[in-house]
Amino acid sequence: xxxxxxxxxxxxxxxxxxxxxxxxxxxxxxxxxxxxxxxxxxxxxxxxxxxxxxxxxxxxxxxxxxxxxxxxxxxxxxxxxxxxxxxxxxxxxxxxxxxxxxxxxxxxxxxxxxxxxxxxxxxxxxxxxxxxxxxxxxxxxxxxxxxxxxxxxxxxxxxxxxxxxxxxxxxxxxxxxxxxxxxxxxxxxxxxxxxxxxxxxxxxxxxxxxxxxxxxxxxxxxxxxxxxxxxxxxxxxxxxxxxxxxxxxxxxxxxxx
Amino acid sequence: xxxxxxxxxxxxxxxxxxxxxxxxxxxxxxxxxxxxxxxxxxxxxxxxxxxxxxxxxxxxxxxxxxxxxxxxxxxxxxxxxxxxxxxxxxxxxxxxxxxxxxxxxxxxxxxxxxxxxxxxxxxxxxxxxxxxxxxxxxxxxxxxxxxxxxxxxxxxxxxxxxxxxxxxxxxxxxxxxxxxxxxxxxxxxxxxxxxxxxxxxxxxxxxxxxxxxxxxxxxxxxxxxxxxxxxxxxxxxxxxxxxxxxxxxxxxxxxxxxxxxxxxxxxxxxxxxxxxxxxxxxxxxxxxxxxxxxxxxxxxxxxxxxxxxxxxxxxxxxxxxxxxxxxxxxxxxxxxxxxxxxxxxxxxxxxxxxxxxxxxxxxxxxxxxx
Numbered sequence: 001x002x003x004x005x006x007x008x009x010x011x012x013x014x015x016x017x018x019x020x021x022x023x024x025x026x027x028x029x030x031x032x033x034x035x036x037x038x039x040x041x042x043x044x045x046x047x048x049x050x051x052x053x054x055x056x057x058x059x060x061x062x063x064x065x066x067x068x069x070x071x072x073x074x075x076x077x078x079x080x081x082x083x084x085x086x087x088x089x090x091x092x093x094x095x096x097x098x099x100x101x102x103x104x105x106x107x108x109x110x111x112x113x114x115x116x117x118x119x120x121x122x123x124x125x126x127x128x129x130x131x132x133x134x135x136x137x138x139x140x141x142x143x144x145x146x147x148x149x150x151x152x153x154x155x156x157x158x159x160x161x162x163x164x165x166x167x168x169x170x171x172x173x174x175x176x177x178x179x180x181x182x183x184x185x186x187x188x189x190x191x192x193x194x195x196x197x198x199x200x201x202x203x204x205x206x207x208x209x210x211x212x213x214x215x216x217x218x219x220x221x222x223x224x225x226x227x228x229x230x231x232x233x234x235x236x237x238x239x240x241x242x243x244x245x246x247x248x249x250x251x252x253x254x255x256x257x
Numbered sequence: 258x259x260x261x262x263x264x265x266x267x268x269x270x271x272x273x274x275x276x277x278x279x280x281x282x283x284x285x286x287x288x289x290x291x292x293x294x295x296x297x298x299x300x301x302x303x304x305x306x307x308x309x310x311x312x313x314x315x316x317x318x319x320x321x322x323x324x325x326x327x328x329x330x331x332x333x334x335x336x337x338x339x340x341x342x343x344x345x346x347x348x349x350x351x352x353x354x355x356x357x358x359x360x361x362x363x364x365x366x367x368x369x370x371x372x373x374x375x376x377x378x379x380x381x382x383x384x385x386x387x388x389x390x391x392x393x394x395x396x397x398x399x400x401x402x403x404x405x406x407x408x409x410x411x412x413x414x415x416x417x418x419x420x421x422x423x424x425x426x427x428x429x430x431x432x433x434x435x436x437x438x439x440x441x442x443x444x445x446x447x448x449x450x451x452x453x454x455x456x457x458x459x460x461x462x463x464x465x466x467x468x469x470x471x472x473x474x475x476x477x478x479x480x481x482x483x484x485x486x487x488x489x490x491x492x493x494x495x496x497x498x499x500x501x502x503x504x505x506x507x508x509x510x511x512x513x514x515x516x517x518x519x520x521x522x523x524x525x526x527x528x529x530x531x532x533x534x535x536x537x538x539x540x541x542x543x544x545x546x547x548x549x550x551x552x553x554x555x556x557x558x559x560x561x562x563x564x565x566x567x568x569x570x571x572x573x574x575x576x577x578x579x580x581x582x583x584x585x586x587x588x589x590x591x592x593x594x595x596x597x598x599x600x601x602x603x604x605x606x607x608x609x610x611x612x613x614x615x616x617x618x619x620x621x622x623x624x625x626x627x
Contacts, residue, residue: 176502238288251535251563251567254531
């Protein structure tokens, strides 16, 4: 399996994970370790920034677990830039998962504010990974302003519905020059495998692991699925076809000359 | 820049890879939903020859799905045959002793009237490379002159700097065609021994400059006959893929000029058969559903009539390849001989007869320039 490189940093695992929704910090820690994940997103709003012994952070003290703070909770570009600066200070990383979802109900990413914030954050020296709708044009615009990757959603966040946006993800993957990480909506290992088979660089999974009856086992399942999908992609999947390809009389003229 | 990608490929390795493709590779490529460059290599390989009928059927379906039953029509207007390059295959080559001619504004308008009379609204301006006679300032004036008369103006002239392209785009230029001729560096040198065109890299990076300048459309291609067409086409497809990903707001077209006889001409090193050209056209379509595929009057009537169904989306008609060829100086020397001499009206009727709508206008000057 080829390693994944984002902003010069190499990852051997293509499974990124979240830290929310676990029933306890201990279970979170066990699940994340079992997943093999090397990039873990942390909601800045959950971190007790004045408390060096923050319970969640204590459970993430492992050399392989790189932290990816996210801006969840902000509603505008301005708030996102401020939150990113706080995160850089508190977690000592210039990596930021940019997510701006002004609507509290469906948590749909705001494309306009996200592009504005990404532009500003890149200028400020951040490694920006924006969470966006599976919008191919927006993804190209983000690439142009210098984001390190794009993170289009598979279906509404937390919905576990899988890759409802598959057709758009395919376009994004086909035309992107930066890594494409499918985020949100991946509810089962088979969804993760599908994204990887499609050529996604990585997937980010949170809810499906965190709320599984056995999160540690589910983390293992996702690890295997992501690896299987990626290896299949690299091996070159054969195409599938419902019917034989009909030949046609269109080239009969070549024999007439 | 494409150069950094191009440098990762070695001609002989690419060529060996294409010729090593098997029927199994071709079958896999045919069954893929989205085809990779590696699939394209299989489809242009000798191993794909027995699958041509299937390729044609898929190409026909994909093309009609994307472009409908339509055919874009355009016509070239040769503005000048002045040229400071020596190109072994071209009638305008510096060392070719012909009468040199650059159209004046009045002559351009005479040619324009004749072209408009035929029904065309999309003109392709063509020159050799002569910076004194046909430099950026000349083209600016020509665009200003022609903008009121044509809704779509394309150019096939010498490669220019990014700033030149920016200025010409602002004057209403819609598309630029710039063919690499061959991606084989040594052979390129051999065929372009003298003049600015001998700079392989400057030409190779021309599409990058066009892309940065924000051109609406660019055309790529190689001159078929200079080198192994399969390998050259692989590099063209590689270039196309890079450009589409990088300059994603630009539209692309591919042409397949086969080396034609001309006065004092070169015998092609490689001869491509009709069957092989059909294979190449279909392979491009199977690789890329969106790219425009264009065919000129270099090709013969029967062939042109049939390949309409096989992936082609644009064709020239009633072309003259000499400056002033329509009215001003019809007898001057052509750049190359054309094979399909039918009038625009006859071509349009032929298209209709085959169930295709001839499209004369598909752009508006209001979308170009300021």
